[in-house]
Amino acid sequence: MVARLGKVSTMTTQTAAGMVAAAKQRIANLTSDQVEQELGNGVLLVDIREPEERQQTGAIPGSIHAARGMLEFYADPTSPYHRAEFDPDKRVILACASGGRSALATDMLQDLGYRNVAHLDGGLKAWTEAGKPIERS
Numbered sequence: 001m002v003a004r005l006g007k008v009s010t011m012t013t014q015t016a017a018g019m020v021a022a023a024k025q026r027i028a029n030l031t032s033d034q035v036e037q038e039l040g041n042g043v044l045l046v047d048i049r050e051p052e053e054r055q056q057t058g059a060i061p062g063s064i065h066a067a068r069g070m071l072e073f074y075a076d077p078t079s080p081y082h083r084a085e086f087d088p089d090k091r092v093i094l095a096c097a098s099g100g101r102s103a104l105a106t107d108m109l110q111d112l113g114y115r116n117v118a119h120l121d122g123g124l125k126a127w128t129e130a131g132k133p134i135e136r137s
Helices: 016-026 032-038 051-057 068-075 100-111 123-129
Strands: 002-004 007-009 028-030 044-047 092-095 117-120
Touching: 016 100, 028 032, 032 092, 032 123, 068 100, 092 100, 092 123, 100 117, 117 123
Parallel strands: 028 117, 044 092, 092 117
Antiparallel strands: 002 007
């Protein structure tokens, strides 16, 4: 058995889909309506998609961009890349295209000590299918 930040794992191979499903069991999964209700209440909404994705499909109004590849470094207060808007004591909601990357990233933020973190289940796809607003740059 191998322990990874409080998670015990056997040395078996996993699939990405299996990892996402397991993460969703450990995190808060919010609907588009729930995320919309939280906007404007001091929540930090983080879009973790790649810049090209944001250019192609737009973004949720009020979201900040932090690509998934740098998220740990931006979120860790001890990192030289830490961004001040990331606060482990603040409400943080992550979003991606369809909810897989944000589920894994939310789980990781919990490992970093974020206790009030959630993700938009279904991602931007669910957001747009619910008729929610999108901003384009």
